[in-house]
Amino acid sequence: MENRFHSPYKHWIRGLFSEVVLLSLFVIALALIGVAVVWAR
Amino acid sequence: MWVNRTRTDIKAIGHYTGVLVAGIGLLMLLPMVVAVFLGEWAVTLDYLCGVTIAVGAGRLLMLSAPAGTRLSHSNALIVTGIAWLAASLAAAVPLALSGNYGSFLDALFDALSGLTTSGLTLVQDLDHMSLAHNMWRHLTHLIGGQGIVVAALSFAIGLRGGAVSLYQAEGRDERIMPNVMHGARFIWFVTAVWVTLGTIALSTLNIVRGMTVVRGGLHAFFATVATFDTGGFGPMSQNALYYHSPVFEFITLLLMLAGTLNFNLHADIWRGDRGELMSNIEARTLAINMGLLSLAVALGLSATKLFGSSWEVVRKGVYHIVSANSGTGHQTLYASQWATDVGGLAFAAVVLAMAFGGMASSTAGGIKALRVGVIVKGVIQKVRQSLAPPSAVIRTKYHHLTEQTLTDELVSGALLVFVLYVVTYISGGLIGAAYGYPMASALFESVSATANVGLSTGITSPMMPTGLKIVYMLQMWAGRLEFITLFAVIASAGLAFRNKKVRAL
Amino acid sequence: MRRIAATLALIVVIALPASAAAAPLSATQILDQRAKLDGQQVALIGEAIGDVLHADEGDVWLNVLSDGTALGVYLPAEMADAVHVLGDYRHAGDIVLVTGEYRRACDQHGGDMDIHATALEVVAPGSVTERPIEFWKFGLAGFGLVLTGASVLYARYKRRVTDGA
Numbered sequence: 118m119e120n121r122f123h124s125p126y127k128h129w130i131r132g133l134f135s136e137v138v139l140l141s142l143f144v145i146a147l148a149l150i151g152v153a154v155v156w157a158r
Numbered sequence: 159m160w161v162n163r164t165r166t167d168i169k170a171i172g173h174y175t176g177v178l179v180a181g182i183g184l185l186m187l188l189p190m191v192v193a194v195f196l197g198e199w200a201v202t203l204d205y206l207c208g209v210t211i212a213v214g215a216g217r218l219l220m221l222s223a224p225a226g227t228r229l230s231h232s233n234a235l236i237v238t239g240i241a242w243l244a245a246s247l248a249a250a251v252p253l254a255l256s257g258n259y260g261s262f263l264d265a266l267f268d269a270l271s272g273l274t275t276s277g278l279t280l281v282q283d284l285d286h287m288s289l290a291h292n293m294w295r296h297l298t299h300l301i302g303g304q305g306i307v308v309a310a311l312s313f314a315i316g317l318r319g320g321a322v323s324l325y326q327a328e329g330r331d332e333r334i335m336p337n338v339m340h341g342a343r344f345i346w347f348v349t350a351v352w353v354t355l356g357t358i359a360l361s362t363l364n365i366v367r368g369m370t371v372v373r374g375g376l377h378a379f380f381a382t383v384a385t386f387d388t389g390g391f392g393p394m395s396q397n398a399l400y401y402h403s404p405v406f407e408f409i410t411l412l413l414m415l416a417g418t419l420n421f422n423l424h425a426d427i428w429r430g431d432r433g434e435l436m437s438n439i440e441a442r443t444l445a446i447n448m449g450l451l452s453l454a455v456a457l458g459l460s461a462t463k464l465f466g467s468s469w470e471v472v473r474k475g476v477y478h479i480v481s482a483n484s485g486t487g488h489q490t491l492y493a494s495q496w497a498t499d500v501g502g503l504a505f506a507a508v509v510l511a512m513a514f515g516g517m518a519s520s521t522a523g524g525i526k527a528l529r530v531g532v533i534v535k536g537v538i539q540k541v542r543q544s545l546a547p548p549s550a551v552i553r554t555k556y557h558h559l560t561e562q563t564l565t566d567e568l569v570s571g572a573l574l575v576f577v578l579y580v581v582t583y584i585s586g587g588l589i590g591a592a593y594g595y596p597m598a599s600a601l602f603e604s605v606s607a608t609a610n611v612g613l614s615t616g617i618t619s620p621m622m623p624t625g626l627k628i629v630y631m632l633q634m635w636a637g638r639l640e641f642i643t644l645f646a647v648i649a650s651a652g653l654a655f656r657n658k659k660v661r662a663l
Numbered sequence: 664m665r666r667i668a669a670t671l672a673l674i675v676v677i678a679l680p681a682s683a684a685a686a687p688l689s690a691t692q693i694l695d696q697r698a699k700l701d702g703q704q705v706a707l708i709g710e711a712i713g714d715v716l717h718a719d720e721g722d723v724w725l726n727v728l729s730d731g732t733a734l735g736v737y738l739p740a741e742m743a744d745a746v747h748v749l750g751d752y753r754h755a756g757d758i759v760l761v762t763g764e765y766r767r768a769c770d771q772h773g774g775d776m777d778i779h780a781t782a783l784e785v786v787a788p789g790s791v792t793e794r795p796i797e798f799w800k801f802g803l804a805g806f807g808l809v810l811t812g813a814s815v816l817y818a819r820y821k822r823r824v825t826d827g828a
Contacts (some may be wrong), residue, residue: 285750
């Protein structure tokens with residue numbers, strides 16, 4: 118909370134990396150929902 | 159009480175609108191450089207016309223008040239409202255000269271669609287359009303997506319007197335940083351990083367697949383801008399289907415999701431606070447929303463024979479849910495397939511995804527996850543209150559950047575915008591139906607326009623009735639401004655008109 | 664001009680009797696009759712546009728445009744070698760006649776609508792499209808230039824007057 122207005126520039130590469138990883142995982146999760154539905158039918 | 163605009167107000171509004179139009183004109187230098195680089199001389203001339211006319215018109219408007227004139231908050235609201243139209247008029251000039259549009263109205267439709275990051279298009283013979291013109295079409299996504307004012311701010315052109323109020327009026331009043339200028343710069347920094355990353359990834363893919371370096375690189379840039387800014391234009395008539403590539407679809411999915419993240423969330427994650435993504439009400443709402451709609455689309459598609467396999471469910475179902483929910487509108491189906499091939503449930507899921515939209519303070523459109531989350535929390539609070547003893551005080555907390563308490567004011571504000579969106583979705587659908595289109599398709603197209611998505615069932619075409627073109631343009635404009643700004647513009651114009659009448663009597 | 668030439672080529676080929684097993688169709692016709700044609704052998708005629716995009720194991724994608732609709736064609740790379748000119752801003756692409764199996768939602772390619780080609784024939788070679796400069800636009804640019812110049816000069820004049828006063 119206290120870092121609310123801290124500089125976001127310092128660790129931007131790490132931030133970008135975690136965004137890419139988290140969003141990839143999210144896409145995979147959505148895909149798995151789809152696959153699971155087809156499999157369950 | 160209604161406040162009337164004075165002559166000074168109108169002059170200030172004219173001046174700042176002029177600044178923004180001139181700014182759009184200067185940005186046309188970019189496609190002009192591309193045209194020169196590619197040796198497309200006829201196109202270079204189109205942009206020479208565009209630059210000079212936009213800068214000229216902008217400078218002319220700027221004469222209405224001296225530089226540095228103060229701009230009040232309410233006037234700033236009106237400037238942003240008008241700026242979208244004025245900027246679209248300027249941006250449409252080179253497009254109209256391209257020869258790929260049936261009329262100036264069609265070019266204007268595309269300019270507005272581009273600036274509002276919608277992605278509906280009336281372009282003709284897109285597959286033979288020059289790369290420089292495509293550069294401009296896609297740049298409108300970037301300019302409009304980051305915000306016309308943010309764009310002008312960061313290039314620091316003559317907004318001295320009105321910068322702060324304009325910035326807030328553009329609907330980005332959640333401050334990322336204490337200083338407005340820094341906030342605008344951070345938005346561009348995130349955008350630059352993501353656009354660079356996306357362009358590198360996609361141009362590698364394109365070049366490996368056999369495209370030339372220039373074409374592959376430009377196509378990659380176009381696709382990156384169109385997805386990160388949740389726009390939806392594409393340089394080929396088949397849109398994302400042109401590439402026939404699951405890798406392309408995966409990379410663009412990431413870009414769409416990154417584009418629909420609140421810039422404050424980007425800031426928090428880049429500050430090292432990954433927990434914010436997990437606890438944020440907006441992120442949670444959006445994740446649950448996309449999860450449920452993916453489930454629905456999977457149920458819907460697996461019931462059809464056509465798209466029944468799991469790979470098809472993922473590439474046609476999940477792809478379009480993310481594309482719709484993030485407000486992008488990239489499409490790997492033919493427009494006419496929506497009504498006949500995907501089945502009722504998948505169709506409905508995509509319409510709902512479009513209607514809900516992405517996060518606030520991003521380039522996404524629609525009702526927005528924050529409002530949906532607040533409304534759901536409000537409903538839960540009401541139920542809890544009705545079950546609790548009368549003396550009990552029920553408080554609901556939620557996390558959005560900081561810990562916040564749910565108030566009736568917040569809920570009613572969210573509900574107001576929710577209702578306005580729904581009314582507009584339905585009215586647009588009814589108007590489409592009145593023009594003779596099937597109700598379901600008309601509703602799909604209306605939602606797509608209002609939520610600035612850009613998926614199409616094929617109603618949006620150069621042959622559509624002029625009246626409907628104008629209706630969709632109004633919807634895209636209203637949706638991008640989230641209504642209140644639009645109403646402010648209409649109310650001021652109406653008041654000015656009424657007063658004139660009164661004076662004449 | 665280019666479009667007329669393409670249409671002419673189209674008419675000529677369609678009028679040719681018994682050139683293929685099935686009468687050649689445009690991409691729009693195939694899209695419109697997708698339910699009927701699904702899984703059938705079709706002949707598609709249209710302009711090869713854009714790029715030859717590599718897929719996997721020596722197969723490529725080629726997009727073929729006719730009547731405003733472009734359709735993806737999946738074919739072996741050596742078959743695509745016959746195409747020399749691809750349609751873009753500067754070119755009208757080769758007019759090709761593609762025969763193969765039409766799939767409304769191809770199971771192999773994630774539900775993409777495509778044609779798995781068994782034969783490709785260039786029926787009319789592509790050409791360079793002339794993009795002449797339209798001189799009336801210089802007038803428009805001149806008007807804009809005059810507008811800009813006049814506005815800038817007037818603003819400067821006004822500033823000098825107010826500063827002087």
